Amino acid sequence: MSATLEFERPIQELEIKIDELRKFSREKGIDLTNEITILENRAREVRGAIYGNLNSWQKVLIARHPERPNAYYYIKNLFTDFIELHGDRCFRDDPSVAGGIGRFNGYPVTVISHLKGKDTKENLARNFGMAHPEGYRKAIRLMKQAEKFKRPVIAFIDTPGAYPGMGAEERGQSEAIAKSILTMAALRVPIISVVIGEGGSGGALAFGVGDRILMQEHAVYSVITPEGYASILWKDSSRNREAAEAMKVTAQDLLALGVADQIVPEPLGGAHREPETAADLVGKALTANLNELLGIDADILVANRYKKFRAMGNLDGLIE
Amino acid sequence: MVLEFFRKQKYIAVQPEPVSRDIPEGIWVKCGRCNEIIFSKELDKNCKVCRKCGFHFRASAYERIAMTLDEGTFKEMDVDMLPVNPFQSAEYEEKLQAARKKSGLNEAVVTGEGALQGFEVVIVVMDSTYMMASMGTVAGEKIARAIEAAVEGQKPLIIFSASGGARMQEGILSLMQMAKTVAALDKLEKAGQLYISVLTDPTTGGVSASFAALGDIIIAEPGALIGFAGQRVIEQTIRQKLPEGFQRAEFLKSHGFVDMIVARTELKSTLAKILELHLRGEN
Ligand SMILES: [Zn+2]
Numbered sequence: 001m002s003a004t005l006e007f008e009r010p011i012q013e014l015e016i017k018i019d020e021l022r023k024f025s026r027e028k029g030i031d032l033t034n035e036i037t038i039l040e041n042r043a044r045e046v047r048g049a050i051y052g053n054l055n056s057w058q059k060v061l062i063a064r065h066p067e068r069p070n071a072y073y074y075i076k077n078l079f080t081d082f083i084e085l086h087g088d089r090c091f092r093d094d095p096s097v098a099g100g101i102g103r104f105n106g107y108p109v110t111v112i113s114h115l116k117g118k119d120t121k122e123n124l125a126r127n128f129g130m131a132h133p134e135g136y137r138k139a140i141r142l143m144k145q146a147e148k149f150k151r152p153v154i155a156f157i158d159t160p161g162a163y164p165g166m167g168a169e170e171r172g173q174s175e176a177i178a179k180s181i182l183t184m185a186a187l188r189v190p191i192i193s194v195v196i197g198e199g200g201s202g203g204a205l206a207f208g209v210g211d212r213i214l215m216q217e218h219a220v221y222s223v224i225t226p227e228g229y230a231s232i233l234w235k236d237s238s239r240n241r242e243a244a245e246a247m248k249v250t251a252q253d254l255l256a257l258g259v260a261d262q263i264v265p266e267p268l269g270g271a272h273r274e275p276e277t278a279a280d281l282v283g284k285a286l287t288a289n290l291n292e293l294l295g296i297d298a299d300i301l302v303a304n305r306y307k308k309f310r311a312m313g314n315l316d317g318l319i320e
Numbered sequence: 321m322v323l324e325f326f327r328k329q330k331y332i333a334v335q336p337e338p339v340s341r342d343i344p345e346g347i348w349v350k351c352g353r354c355n356e357i358i359f360s361k362e363l364d365k366n367c368k369v370c371r372k373c374g375f376h377f378r379a380s381a382y383e384r385i386a387m388t389l390d391e392g393t394f395k396e397m398d399v400d401m402l403p404v405n406p407f408q409s410a411e412y413e414e415k416l417q418a419a420r421k422k423s424g425l426n427e428a429v430v431t432g433e434g435a436l437q438g439f440e441v442v443i444v445v446m447d448s449t450y451m452m453a454s455m456g457t458v459a460g461e462k463i464a465r466a467i468e469a470a471v472e473g474q475k476p477l478i479i480f481s482a483s484g485g486a487r488m489q490e491g492i493l494s495l496m497q498m499a500k501t502v503a504a505l506d507k508l509e510k511a512g513q514l515y516i517s518v519l520t521d522p523t524t525g526g527v528s529a530s531f532a533a534l535g536d537i538i539i540a541e542p543g544a545l546i547g548f549a550g551q552r553v554i555e556q557t558i559r560q561k562l563p564e565g566f567q568r569a570e571f572l573k574s575h576g577f578v579d580m581i582v583a584r585t586e587l588k589s590t591l592a593k594i595l596e597l598h599l600r601g602e603n
Contacts, residue, residue: 164549173548178533185503202529223495247491312496313457
């Protein structure tokens with residue numbers, strides 16, 4: 001573990017002790033199995049207690065964890081015969097967004113996703129998952145293709161937000177995001193959106209107009225980053241913890257607000273601790289939801305999607 | 321050289337906040353750009369545009385409606401719909417009260433039906449006096465209902481956008497209003513109905529990246545700030561100052577994102593001409 005989060009320190013200390021005991025036992029030839037087992041159980045307990053009781057800001061940190069599996073990991077583990085397709089046919093290929101075709105449970109699907117890098121070098125190349133208009137236009141192109149060939153769309157969301165730069169504005173960041181939302185709202189094939197890390201603002205919503213919105217247990221999804229919220233509303237970006245609570249950003253919050261449809265469990269300690277298990281759990285959730293959606297007539301599918309987003313925010317019929 | 325210097329000085333001046341609103345009727349107003357002293361009634365008569373330099377003062381929702389629709393034809397929809405405070409935040413409640421007092425509006429969006437040179441239209445106007453016309457759940461709801469009214473009534477839709485973006489105090493629910501309003505526009509699209517989007521100062525964030533960007537015809541007012549990201553955020557990201565005119569209406573037009581820039585004094589007649597060209601059946 002190269003990147004330990006502050007609140008995971010007690011777990012890390014136990015793990016170091018376990019390692020020391022193992023080493024000692026090996027070197028001196030003394031049987032310490034009992035002692036090690038006790039410590040391992042203790043570590044599991046502590047991890048369970050910490051992860052069972054995370055606050056919103058801690059969830060943000062897990063969602064942004066540098067070792068958290070990115071969309072490529074899920075694509076490689078969940079789809080067979082995956083072929084990545086590139087470019088928006090207008091300007092360039094945006095490396096912050098990946099898309100392509102492959103099979104899910106043997107069934108042809110289109111995949112679109114934000115794409116963060118695994119290390120600093122790759123993150124620089126992928127602009128930390130912050131897309132330019134070309135990224136959204138690539139996704140729009142692939143979604144329309146999915147509609148043409150009657151393939152469901154699986155969209156992975158993992159971005160701090162759309163990139164706020166000069167080129168992005170010059171090439172119509174607003175128009176690209178709006179068109180992506182419109183394309184999804186009208187698409188005549190099933191769409192499942194899965195938030196696998198952080199979903200930030202309009203850049204995330206551009207892939208989020210699905211028939212189902214799934215969120216991993218420790219994923220977050222918000223209108224703006226907690227830092228941005230604190231600095232705009234309170235002129236104090238250091239109040240990010242408070243902002244994360246106030247905004248309601250966790251998967252559990254969004255399920256309660258009727259925005260997320262389902263929470264996909266993660267292995268204890270977060271997806272980064274056991275990526276394979278995490279992918280397996282995402283796969284199971286996708287299978288269940290896709291099976292429900294595949295039989296539905298396209299007109300009804302689009303009408304239901306409309307109803308779903310039309311009701312967003314009307315909590316308990318608060319509005320009239 | 322001296323002339324050059326003065327000219328540069330003049331252009332460096334940023335567009336200040338319009339001041340007309342805070343000054344009681346009948347008082348003189350100073351133009352935000354050229355410093356001309358204008359009699360405020362005279363300014364109102366000219367659609368709140370400075371006669372000397374063409375500066376467009378911000379207009380309130382009802383001023384906009386009066387400038388756009390034929391007198392006495394406006395029928396407001398959902399007048400009494402009040403904003404919701406989904407997380408029961410005291411801080412947000414205070415802001416809503418203050419916004420209500422300042423603007424005299426229940427929400428940042430006024431919607432309704434009326435006639436524009438005789439053409440029946442559905443109209444949506446955002447008022448930046450109310451919390452920078454940020455889009456929360458109820459603003460989104462009013463806009464979606466207006467779009468649905470245009471679909472059902474088979475009427476053209478005109479939206480005057482002005483917004484700082486999403487209403488952050490309503491968290492993720494405010495973000496979802498982008499999807500809600502855009503999905504409603506898809507119905508209008510399928511109904512074959514005209515949608516004219518008029519971008520006024522400022523149209524940014526979630527509003528610029530949803531319904532405002534999707535007009536069949538997109539008109540911008542001169543000098544209006546239009547863009548996705550805020551200028552300060554961009555400057556912090558790229559660590560340099562933005563050039564003069566960046567994200568202004570003229571910039572958007574030259575980059576291909578608006579059809580035309582129309583001075584407010586010409587707006588009503590331009591809208592009427594477009595509406596007439598879209599008349600169906602009878603000609
Ligand atoms: Zn002037």
